Amino acid sequence: MDLSAAEDGLMQWLAQGFHGEMHYMAAHGTRRARPAELVPGTVSVITARMDYLPRGKAMEAWQEAELSRLARPGEGIVSVYARGRDYHKVLRARLQKLSDRIAEAVGPFGHRVFTDSAPVLEAELASRSGQGWRGKHTLVLNREAGSMFFLGEIYVDMPLPESAPVTAHCGSCSACIDICPTQAIVAPHRVDARRCISYLTIEHGGPIPLEFRAAMGNRIYGCDDCQLACPWNKFAQVSRLPDFDERAGLSGQQLVHLFAWDEATFLRMTEGGPIRRIGHERWLRNVAVALGNVLRLSEDEGVRAALQSRAEDASPLVREHVAWALAQAASSPVSRSVSTSP
Numbered sequence: 001m002d003l004s005a006a007e008d009g010l011m012q013w014l015a016q017g018f019h020g021e022m023h024y025m026a027a028h029g030t031r032r033a034r035p036a037e038l039v040p041g042t043v044s045v046i047t048a049r050m051d052y053l054p055r056g057k058a059m060e061a062w063q064e065a066e067l068s069r070l071a072r073p074g075e076g077i078v079s080v081y082a083r084g085r086d087y088h089k090v091l092r093a094r095l096q097k098l099s100d101r102i103a104e105a106v107g108p109f110g111h112r113v114f115t116d117s118a119p120v121l122e123a124e125l126a127s128r129s130g131q132g133w134r135g136k137h138t139l140v141l142n143r144e145a146g147s148m149f150f151l152g153e154i155y156v157d158m159p160l161p162e163s164a165p166v167t168a169h170c171g172s173c174s175a176c177i178d179i180c181p182t183q184a185i186v187a188p189h190r191v192d193a194r195r196c197i198s199y200l201t202i203e204h205g206g207p208i209p210l211e212f213r214a215a216m217g218n219r220i221y222g223c224d225d226c227q228l229a230c231p232w233n234k235f236a237q238v239s240r241l242p243d244f245d246e247r248a249g250l251s252g253q254q255l256v257h258l259f260a261w262d263e264a265t266f267l268r269m270t271e272g273g274p275i276r277r278i279g280h281e282r283w284l285r286n287v288a289v290a291l292g293n294v295l296r297l298s299e300d301e302g303v304r305a306a307l308q309s310r311a312e313d314a315s316p317l318v319r320e321h322v323a324w325a326l327a328q329a330a331s332s333p334v335s336r337s338v339s340t341s342p
Contacts, residue, residue: 035155038119039112044160047122047129048098049142049149050091051237052081052244062236063228069252070217073294074303076255076287078275079198079222080148083251084244086274091115091152099154110157115150122151133168136188137176137226143169146233169232176226181215185226197223201286202278207320213289214296218255220286221275247273255294256306259287284310284318292325299329 035042053062069077081087092115099111114120123140127133131151132142139147143166177185184195193199197219200208208216227233249269261269263280270276275283288310294303307326313319 035120039155041110041157042112042155043158044156045125045129046098046154046156046160047126047131048091048095048152048154049126049131049140049145050087050094050152050241051145051149051239052084052087053148053236053238054080054083054244054246055238055240055242056245063233066224067228073218073290073297074254074256074300075218076220076253076258076290077218078220078250079224081150081244082221082274083246085272086276087150087244088115088117088274089272090241090243091150092117095152095154106158112155113152114155115152120153122153125153126151128165130163130166133166133170134189135176135230135232136170136174137180137185137230138189138191139227141170141230141232142235143232144235144237146236147227147230148233148236173231175229175231179225179229181217181219181223181225182212197225201282205282207317208285208289210324213324214293216286216289217293218290220255220258220283220290221278250275255287255290256302259284259291259306259310281315281317284313284315285321288318288321288325292321292328295325296328304329 035045066080069075092113095113095115099113102111103109114122116122123134123138126140132140132145132147135141135147137147140149140151141147142149174188177188182195182197184192184197184199186192186195193203195212197212197216200212200216201219201221201223247269250273261280261283266280266283267276278286288307291303291307294300295307304326307322310318310322311326313322
């Protein structure tokens with residue numbers, strides 16, 4: 001469980017500022033690569049993955065179906081993983097249940113469960129333990145499951161036989177790099193989070209940088225493009241759990257409808273899900289950008305009216321993005337003419 005080889009890459013990534021506002025990544029420094037420093041007494045790490053494609057997906061063409069949403073600009077796109085229950089809660093509970101079963105078999109042991117909840121190099125641990133290999137988009141890829149799964153870990157204080165890593169199978173493919181709307185994958189295996197739509201719509205707290213707003217299109221929470229383009233995801237597995245079924249009201253909804261949510265509605269519709277963590281203000285910020293991108297394509301009076309309804313919003317962040325969105329109508333390719341016939 002020696003992760004020292006990953007330390008240089010981690011420190012270089014941090015030094016370049018690629019972590020953006022995710023200050024917790026820099027705050028913990030090399031502890032991320034040293035499990036025994038994070039949890040004293042740790043000797044081994046058990047890694048796990050959990051598939052999350054919603055049940056009911058037509059598996060033979062799910063990637064194409066998801067990409068087709070981009071051709072419907074009035075529809076808000078929420079990342080596939082976020083359409084159901086918050087994975088932190090689901091996977092953490094299952095890992096704790098596994099820990100309890102291990103204790104029943106071997107007796108009490110020291111352990112701690114992690115699910116994207118602490119400074120843990122999850123993808124590095126997963127790849128070293130044989131869960132898959134690191135794709136050029138930095139996510140873990142598995143030959144039988146693509147990359148549509150969550151990762152979790154159990155740090156334990158007992159020695160366990162090591163699982164062998166697997167070889168990489170990306171070859172010369174650059175599909176994930178080529179499709180990224182903001183060129184956030186700046187090199188194979190290196191992502192500048194500050195350019196990533198997932199980061200911008202979820203982790204970033206302030207105004208969306210102007211240079212990335214048009215590229216966001218109708219993506220309002222996360223972005224799956226690099227995974228949708230990956231050939232290995234034709235093997236992605238549907239979750240066996242109902243927790244990740246798509247919630248009514250979050251998938252395939254019109255942006256004007258989502259923009260009309262007041263805070264109480266937002267909290268009700270996102271209860272128990274990961275979207276709630278960004279709060280109502282960022283939600284409106286994201287949807288406003290998407291509505292502006294609709295206005296650039298067509299003079300939609302319903303979209304304009306929706307934006308104008310929040311032109312005087314109490315939040316300066318929302319007001320600024322609404323003003324930007326309304327200004328996009330001026331650059332719309334739609335031409336106008338007036339008949340001069342008698």
